[in-house]
Amino acid sequence: MPSTVILGAQWGDEGKGKLVDYFSDRYDVIVRYQGGNNAGHTVQVAGMTYKMHLLPSGVIRRKRSLIASGVVVDPRVLKQETDFFTRHGLEIGPDILGVDFRAHIIMPWHTFWDAAREKGTQKIGTTGRGIGPVYESKAARVGVRFEDLVKPESLKAALEHCYPFHARTLKEIFGVNELPSLEETFKQYNELGKQFRPYLCDASIEIDQALKNGKNVLFEGAQATLLDNNFGTYPYVTSSQPIAANAAASAGISPKLISAVEAVVKAYATRVGEGPFPTELKDELGEQIRKRGNEYGTTTGRPRRVGWLDLTAVELGKRLNGYDGIHITKLDVLAGVKKLNVCTAYQTNGKKINYFPTQHDELEKAKPVFETLPGFEEYDWQEACRKSAKEGFNALPNNARKYVEFIEKQSGVPVLSVSVGPGREEILLRGAKA
Numbered sequence: 015m016p017s018t019v020i021l022g023a024q025w026g027d028e029g030k031g032k033l034v035d036y037f038s039d040r041y042d043v044i045v046r047y048q049g050g051n052n053a054g055h056t057v058q059v060a061g062m063t064y065k066m067h068l069l070p071s072g073v074i075r076r077k078r079s080l081i082a083s084g085v086v087v088d089p090r091v092l093k094q095e096t097d098f099f100t101r102h103g104l105e106i107g108p109d110i111l112g113v114d115f116r117a118h119i120i121m122p123w124h125t126f127w128d129a130a131r132e133k134g135t136q137k138i139g140t141t142g143r144g145i146g147p148v149y150e151s152k153a154a155r156v157g158v159r160f161e162d163l164v165k166p167e168s169l170k171a172a173l174e175h176c177y178p179f180h181a182r183t184l185k186e187i188f189g190v191n192e193l194p195s196l197e198e199t200f201k202q203y204n205e206l207g208k209q210f211r212p213y214l215c216d217a218s219i220e221i222d223q224a225l226k227n228g229k230n231v232l233f234e235g236a237q238a239t240l241l242d243n244n245f246g247t248y249p250y251v252t253s254s255q256p257i258a259a260n261a262a263a264s265a266g267i268s269p270k271l272i273s274a275v276e277a278v279v280k281a282y283a284t285r286v287g288e289g290p291f292p293t294e295l296k297d298e299l300g301e302q303i304r305k306r307g308n309e310y311g312t313t314t315g316r317p318r319r320v321g322w323l324d325l326t327a328v329e330l331g332k333r334l335n336g337y338d339g340i341h342i343t344k345l346d347v348l349a350g351v352k353k354l355n356v357c358t359a360y361q362t363n364g365k366k367i368n369y370f371p372t373q374h375d376e377l378e379k380a381k382p383v384f385e386t387l388p389g390f391e392e393y394d395w396q397e398a399c400r401k402s403a404k405e406g407f408n409a410l411p412n413n414a415r416k417y418v419e420f421i422e423k424q425s426g427v428p429v430l431s432v433s434v435g436p437g438r439e440e441i442l443l444r445g446a447k448a
């Protein structure tokens with residue numbers, strides 16, 4: 015497909031980074047389209063673990079990797095990540111990375127503001143990276159853009175416009191007095207700006223031209239459908255829109271240029287932070303899956319809440335995003351669980367509904383209705399991967415394959431791949447490998 019969006023179908027942490035890295039060899043350009051360093055994409059290649067928060071996952075394969083206008087950029091984090099790659103022999107120069115000149119910059123006040131608000135009356139359980147506040151500043155037109163960061167005169171002008179407003183808001187509303195001075199902020203950010211000046215690009219034009227020149231473009235989502243600011247479990251959501259339609263809007267291309275949308279679905283569900291999670295497992299089994307699946311936040315280290323797979327949520331995402339295919343991840347983590355529950359409907363307000371409840375009164379009272387499938391034992395997953403080159407999903411143990419088939423049948427979306435380990439090669443493709 016010339017242009018594909020790969021995005022999360024649940025509450026994030028489905029393993030999108032690994033999938034984007036795996037499939038990025040089929041694409042020429044990889045585009046991160048929303049969110050910021052609240053994301054945490056972990057990719058393991060040849061014994062090396064790469065943890066990326068901001069960089070598109072295409073950088074590992076040295077593909078042209080773009081940060082689109084809808085992403086929010088913390089240049090301190092961008093520097094840490096590019097330095098990390100340089101130390102490991104994969105220098106990320108402006109030939110690899112481009113940052114759209116319109117992308118908004120996370121400034122020191124945004125992180126203070128995020129932390130201070132989390133201590134208030136409505137705790138969301140944010141990642142504390144200033145994501146909500148930077149999107150608020152953008153909407154309120156008191157933001158700093160990447161083009162300002164990299165041009166000293168623009169940075170000075172932007173700070174003169176924004177700084178007094180933010181300093182006053184922080185002090186008067188949140189009682190925060192630790193904000194570095196305007197001069198210190200200019201000094202620090204101007205230094206970062208100088209380094210990143212060569213990376214300034216117009217991703218909108220570049221992506222449009224790439225597609226018109228017959229190149230393939232992969233759009234990488236961060237967070238996920240149920241964290242979407244409009245369609246997720248509001249207010250326990252992020253401040254951007256991970257849904258597929260926003261890939262075009264954020265990248266600045268016509269929606270008609272997106273040719274396929276693929277969902278990443280973890281074999282069970284997880285969620286970090288506050289908010290409704292009707293299939294949550296608060297027992298021993300939840301703890302077992304958390305440990306086995308290493309379900310601790312890449313960005314914050316927080317233990318993730320764990321629960322059964324919710325296919326009504328996948329159905330909601332299918333309607334919003336129009337899935338052409340599903341990638342199932344972490345199937346191996348469920349090995350040894352005797353019986354596997356999958357939520358296919360809800361009981362709420364005295365009636366059975368077969369959709370994910372979205373209005374507050376429905377969601378609060380919703381009790382999941384499960385279908386139970388037989389579990390599968392521990393298996394030689396490496397062997398399954400090897401055999402899958404010829405046998406596809408038939409290389410999976412019987413009940414694991416049935417679990418995959420159940421997801422496919424219920425969702426009505428073909429399953430394209432199944433991941434059974436964190437490594438790049440620990441993936442089974444539906445048919446024989448090309």
Ligand code: IMP
Nearest residue numbers: 026027052053139140141251252286287
């Ligand atoms: P924020 O995006 O930091 O404002 O956090 C808002 C909500 O989204 C919180 O519940 C976070 O835990 C969640 N969140 C943000 N980014 C991610 C992610 O990459 N994976 C999982 N949850 C996330």
